[in-house]
Amino acid sequence: MTPRRSIDVRRKHSRALAIGSGLALVVGGGAASSAxxxxxxxxxxxxxxxxxxxxxxQTVDGFGGSFAFHKAGSIQRLDEPIRTRILDMIFNRDNGIGMDIVRVMVGDGGLGEWGDDVYDGPTDTIMPEPGELVWDQPDWDEKKDDFDRYQIWLMNEAKKRGVDTFVASAWSPPAWMKENASVTGGGDGPNRLRDDMYQEYADYLAEYVLGYEEHFDIEIDYISPANEPDFSGGYSSSLWTPEELNEFVRDYLAPTFDERDVPAQILLGEAIEFSDEYVRPALNDPDTVDDVDVVAAHAYAGLVDDATAPDPDEWTTSNDLGKTIWQTEYMNQGAPQDRIFENNTITDGLRYANVIGNMIEMVDLNAYFWWWPASNSGADGSNLIRLMNDGSPQSGNPTETGEYRTFKRYYTFGNYSRFIEPGxxxxxxxxxxxxxxxxxxxxxxxxxxxxxxxxxxxxxxxxxxxxxxxxxxxxxxxxxxxxxxxxxxxxxxxxxxxxxxxxxxxxxxxxxxxxxxxxELPDLPRVRDVFSTYPAEENDGMSRGLKIRDDGDGGAMLTNIRHGTHVEYANVNFADGSAAGFLDQKGELRMHARVAPMRGGTIEVRLDDPRNGPVVGELDVPAADDPHACARPWAGWCPSEWITVSTDIDTDPDDGAYGFHDMYLVFENHPRANLKMFNLDAVEFSD
CATH class of the missing domain: 2.60.40.1180 (Golgi alpha-mannosidase II)
Known part of the structure; x- marks a missing residue:
């Protein structure tokens, strides 16, 4: 996304706001809003x-997210009050987006290979050895508080905030049940459950549900025996065919749950592609169909129309049977997607708003999940809120710094999840x-x-x-x-x-x-960020004498800019000072302003105080060849005179654009020259 193009797009928005549109442009105390x-x-x-x-x-079951692979720990490790703020941003409806469902990972205990290091497992297994449940061991009372501590802590925090639906998905059975003796795609032999372990695995999932209720007071409402059964990789995974899933549910899992009065419902599918292909044998089997309570899939493949719409033909079987349909995992995945600044802006937010709405409208979707709602991941694409850390999560155990980045998709997801309740x-x-x-x-x-x-x-x-x-x-x-x-x-x-x-x-x-x-719900805290545009007319305060005017071409702009005047934008979250999420781009941030030069001058970017606050950037606006050519916008504006000027932003953690600050654009020229300097349309950031 080039700075000029993105500001020009915003320009169209501002023009439509200003005249003849049926919206009232209200300017008071320097702030502009549209009715x-x-x-x-x-x-x-x-x-x-x-x-x-x-x-x-269809009935809506809710909106959820996953906390697998220890990602709940990156929230738990935060100091207060940031920890509570992040939890509320995820689960609270008054000051967050009100997620209703938590998806966790059934622990597998590890014993796999990941690169040159032993992969020790993303969560603890309830049965590290055949027939040996952890809560039957004599030292269980000493081990209990540390067992699966991040996910259990997160589920309890979600419960405090009104969440009462929990889904547990198994990425892999324990290694001792697998043909390759590994929870990953490594080891010798196929990455799949042994044929003689189907009953053992059914009992394992039953024990998981019953044990979490007995020992942790957590009711697992839905159990998924296979996350992405069509993928084998360097992390926990296990391959299944659709026919094998049908056999497992029909002959082992459902009878075991019935016999042992396991209260969890069975969620089946969760393949990479958004279709019910992996569940069709079960749906077409009269002995299995009633045991499948939720048909689930991910959305990493199978979407059409610029990857925003499902293919209804891929859900005919489920729809004809009136089955409950959930999309249980999706995100921006992998470079270069994670490295593109635009993927954190409204462009990305709109994409996911369309994905959610299209799935609900076209295939009668009942629930929609993001991957990690908040995490300290190695790049931006996998989360709605990224918790900043002092290194790459793949390089060990990085320490969370307390800053966080909130992407536009968090808010557009919230346009659904905050207002649409289960039921x-x-x-x-x-x-x-x-x-x-x-x-x-x-x-x-x-x-x-x-x-x-x-x-x-x-x-x-x-x-x-x-x-x-x-x-x-x-x-x-x-x-x-x-x-x-x-x-x-x-x-x-x-x-x-x-x-x-x-x-x-x-x-x-x-x-x-x-x-x-x-x-009606309370307005969310008015936080701005580096992923938003800053229209001049939507400021939070401005100097006496500055004016918001129609530019004569359907837009609004800031005029009468003279030496020493300023506009304010309150509560800007610069996070760790970065626009992009990769370590090699840490602290790199630029600002761009769209201006119409007259006498020219400088835009100082100051923090917290328009006179004494530190200057973190200066944008030089040249003088126009004819300073009077565009000085009277009400008499006919000349849009060809708009130009974009840019500057690097100082992101030093001590006195730069780092963390939360009020931001001031201070306009400077010659102290004795009381002349109009330029007109301002908008500013924005980029990498």
């Missing part, structure tokens, strides 16, 4: 999405009322509360009318929550419902969730 609509002031030919209250579809029902919509717009809707049958999620993939704003068919008659207004290039799930002004219709203007490149006032 959702002016009902009745727009033409009636706008696209319409009928949202049908009585067209009930809500998806309801019918005209899902694609206009090009590049996706609409899904949900209701709580018991309370009458609802959520409408609208994704606008277009660069420009889109006027949309929602025809709320059959909605409660006393509905007067809704509350929008929006994620865009510059906003992070921020609450907007209420929008009136008039005669059962809701007229809105969807901001370009945004995800907006509309809920009734009785379902």
């Amino acid at each position: 959702g609509t002016e009902p009745g002031h727009e033409p009636d030919d706008r696209p319409i999405s009928v949202v049908n209250w009585n067209d009930e579809r 809500d029902v998806a309801i019918g919509t005209d899902a694609r009322p206009a090009d590049d717009v996706l609409v899904t809707a949900y209701k709580d049958p018991g309370t009458g509360e609802f959520a409408i999620v609208a994704v606008n993939n277009a660069d420009d704003d889109r006027a949309i009318r929602f025809d709320l068919d059959g909605f409660p008659s006393d509905l007067d207004s809704v509350v929008p929550y929006r994620t865009s290039a510059s906003e992070n799930l921020w609450k907007q002004e209420d929008v009136d419902v008039v005669d059962g219709t809701l007229d809105v203007k969807l901001r370009g490149s945004s995800v907006t969730t509309f809920v009734p006032q009785e379902a």
Whole structure:
């Protein structure tokens, strides 16, 4: 993503905000915000999405994430109050995105090879030797507190925050059950369960569920016998065929669970590709089909339409049977994906908003999971929140530093997970009322509360009318929550419902969730970050005399900039000062400003105080050849005069752009020259 192109895209958004769009541009105390609509002031030919209250579809089970491979430990090791803040950001609905489901890893105990080092296993196994359960050992009381400590701690913290659904997936049976005597793809022989160990493995999973309830007071609600049965690699894995999974569930796992009154339901599939291929033999077997409670898959393959939509034909069997469908793991995977700055911005956030909405709308998805909600991973792509550390996790046991990076996909995921509760029902919509717009809707049958999620993939704003068919008659207004290039799930002004219709203007490149006032949640903390744009008109405070004006071409800009004036952007999270997540790019950060030169000058980037705060960057704005050519935007602006200027940002941990700071753009020229210096459209960061 080049700096010029990305700012130009934001420019389109700002133009649509400023004039003739049905949005009120409110400027007070230097801050600008956009209301959702002016009902009745727009033409009636706008696209319409009928949202049908009585067209009930699938029940939503929730939104979740995994904490496998010790990643819960990277949260536990944080000092307070950061530890609680991260947990709340994941599970709390008031100041986070309200995840409902936790996915953990059934421990395998290790004994595999990873490179030149012995792979000691990502979690402890309940049965390190045949027939030897850890809680039957004489020293269990001494070992108990240390057993699977990270995941158990995380599940208990999630329970404190209202989570009551836990899924346990097995990456591999213990090594002593495998043909290759390894939990990984190493060793001698095939990476698979031995034929004579099917019953042993069924008993193992039963003991896991029963033992976690007895010894840790944790109820495992769903058990998955095989994570990615179509993959064998250098970490815990085990190969299965679809027919073998059917045999195992039909002849061993389900009968064992029935015989031993194991309360967990069986989740089957979890193959790499988003389809029910690995579950079809079980679904087509009359002796197995009723034992499969959830059909699950990952989404690393099988998506179409720029990898944002499922193929409905791959889910015909499950849909025809009315089976519950979960997508249980997905992320940005591997270089160069993890190294692309754009994959942390609204571009990436929109992609996952489309993936979630399309799966719900096209294949009746019931639950959606991210991979690691928060972790100290070696790159940015695998998490919603990245916990910064002092080295690569692959190089040993890095120490978390306390800083964290929150990506746009965290917020767009939250546009669903924060407002749609387990037990809500998806309801019918005209899902694609206009090009590049996706609409899904949900209701709580018991309370009458609802959520409408609208994704606008277009660069420009889109006027949309929602025809709320059959909605409660006393509905007067809704509350929008929006994620865009510059906003992070921020609450907007209420929008009136008039005669059962809701007229809105969807901001370009945004995800907006509309809920009734009785379902209103607090605004999230107004945190900004290096992955957001900073429109000049959306500042948090500005000097007397500065003005927000129409640029004459459909946009808004900051004008009347003179020496010594400034604008403020509050609560910016610079994290560890990096734009990209790889160690070789640590501390590398650039800023770009889109300006229209007149007399020219300097933009100082200061932290915490506009006069005495440390200067972490300076952007030099040249003087225009004719300083008067574009000095009167209200008389006709000349957009060809917009240019982009850039600077490196000092990210020193002691006095640079590191951690949280208020950021000031201070405008400097000659102290005695009280002349207009330039006009400002927006600033943004990049790697």
